Amino acid sequence: MKPITLYGSPVSLYTGRARSYLIKAGIDYREEPHSSPHFYDVVLPKAGDRRGIPTIEFPNGDVIRDGVAIIDHYEALSGHTYSPTTPKQQIVSQLLDTIGAEGLLRQCMHYRWNFDEDQEEFLKFHFQTLYPGEKATADRMHFIKTEVNPAWGVIPEIHDLIESTHMSMLKVLNTHFADYPYFLGGRPCLGDFGMMAPLYGHLGRDPKPLSLMQQHAPRLYRWRERMNRPEPDIGEFANKEEKYLDNDEIPDTLIDVLKHFATDFVPESCAACNSINEWIAANPDVPPLTEVERGVGDDAEFEVSGRSITAIAQPFRFYVLKRAQDTYDALDDATKNEVDALLSACNMREVLDMRLTREIGRHNNLEVWL
Ligand SMILES: N[C@@H](CCC(=O)N[C@@H](CS)C(=O)NCC(=O)O)C(=O)O
Numbered sequence: 001m002k003p004i005t006l007y008g009s010p011v012s013l014y015t016g017r018a019r020s021y022l023i024k025a026g027i028d029y030r031e032e033p034h035s036s037p038h039f040y041d042v043v044l045p046k047a048g049d050r051r052g053i054p055t056i057e058f059p060n061g062d063v064i065r066d067g068v069a070i071i072d073h074y075e076a077l078s079g080h081t082y083s084p085t086t087p088k089q090q091i092v093s094q095l096l097d098t099i100g101a102e103g104l105l106r107q108c109m110h111y112r113w114n115f116d117e118d119q120e121e122f123l124k125f126h127f128q129t130l131y132p133g134e135k136a137t138a139d140r141m142h143f144i145k146t147e148v149n150p151a152w153g154v155i156p157e158i159h160d161l162i163e164s165t166h167m168s169m170l171k172v173l174n175t176h177f178a179d180y181p182y183f184l185g186g187r188p189c190l191g192d193f194g195m196m197a198p199l200y201g202h203l204g205r206d207p208k209p210l211s212l213m214q215q216h217a218p219r220l221y222r223w224r225e226r227m228n229r230p231e232p233d234i235g236e237f238a239n240k241e242e243k244y245l246d247n248d249e250i251p252d253t254l255i256d257v258l259k260h261f262a263t264d265f266v267p268e269s270c271a272a273c274n275s276i277n278e279w280i281a282a283n284p285d286v287p288p289l290t291e292v293e294r295g296v297g298d299d300a301e302f303e304v305s306g307r308s309i310t311a312i313a314q315p316f317r318f319y320v321l322k323r324a325q326d327t328y329d330a331l332d333d334a335t336k337n338e339v340d341a342l343l344s345a346c347n348m349r350e351v352l353d354m355r356l357t358r359e360i361g362r363h364n365n366l367e368v369w370l
Helices: 013-024 036-044 068-079 087-103 105-112 117-129 134-151 156-179 190-202 207-216 218-227 252-282 317-329 333-345 349-353
Strands: 004-007 029-030 054-058 063-065 301-305 307-312 362-364 366-369
Touching: 004 013, 004 036, 004 317, 013 029, 013 068, 013 087, 013 190, 063 068, 068 190, 087 190, 087 252, 087 333, 105 134, 105 156, 105 207, 117 134, 117 207, 156 207, 156 218, 156 252, 156 307, 207 218, 218 252, 252 301, 252 307, 252 317, 252 333, 252 349, 317 349, 317 362, 317 366, 333 349
Parallel strands: 004 029
Antiparallel strands: 004 054, 054 063, 301 307, 362 366
16 A cells, blocks of 8 residues: 655644554555645645645545544544544543643744744754745744744743743653553543644754753653654553553542643633634624634734733634544533543533533535634
8 A cells, every 4th residue: 555645744743643654554654745836736625725734635536634533533433433432531631632732832833933043954954945945934933933822822921931831731740651651541531632733843853942841851852752752652651552542541640640731721711712602602604614713803912920911812722622522522521520520620620511502523625604
């Protein structure tokens, strides 16, 4: 069988999630940038005309755009090999997937764009590949620094907060991965792949945050290495069983990780949900199958550790989060109580109630309002 093509980049946040999945699932692929005439002329029209990575192209010409959709495709084909089947582990995996893909953007963007002395040349090289030509490269880098960063709340006033949050995150993740090779034991779950989005392309590879991870969180660095290797790569652990923990266990070290994420993820999700729902209420005439924009409505305004942050409200976060909410809704009352207790202990219970009032689906390779 011919390999599939993965349009992506080593520096891309979202490519990191799909690539790791393809490696672990043993799917033969070849990676290339999304800047070729073939991509623009042949692939892009099949990708809903939305230029983005990761996008994959099959040998027969079929195309899937979006990392979540790529993993959904292979999970459906394989009988959901990387989706835990017990309720707490399934919900935690889906939550980690959401937080990884959408909840750590400020750390990712700060450590990418605010350390020029350490990494300007590195970034220039990579962005040249994606946006060929000196001017196109410089324009794109300038645009991200001056437009995207502030829109996502990365402003000088909170650089210190982002950095202290990052150092605490390294600590809790390092402690977890000292005891377990993956989030849920001896085998990666969807949450591991979601977490590879921020923790590989940006925070585990750009020179500045890479050195922080290697110095302060060597066991987390090993996980990030392990996640891009086809074998389990768990030789240093006494327990070499390649399976999720027994009895639907969520270890204390993972509760500490989730508690850490809650400090930022819960207030931002709450504010974004309110803002998007206000927009939905004010725009009832948006026709079904309209593309969901990256940000809608007023910016989300919220507080983290007593500091005010403003960031665009991104519906995609809730498209992914809905999976955990759907899993919860399908449980019987006794199991719901157990999940409630677990998520309360993680300060995360509220996220199960943060729901958009209009559903998001997929059509023509785009996320759309249904
Ligand atoms: N929801 C998408 C997001 C993909 C995305 O935003 N990718 C970024 C790079 S990490 C991108 O493609 N930016 C625009 C571009 O490079 O053309 C996914 O999960 O795959």
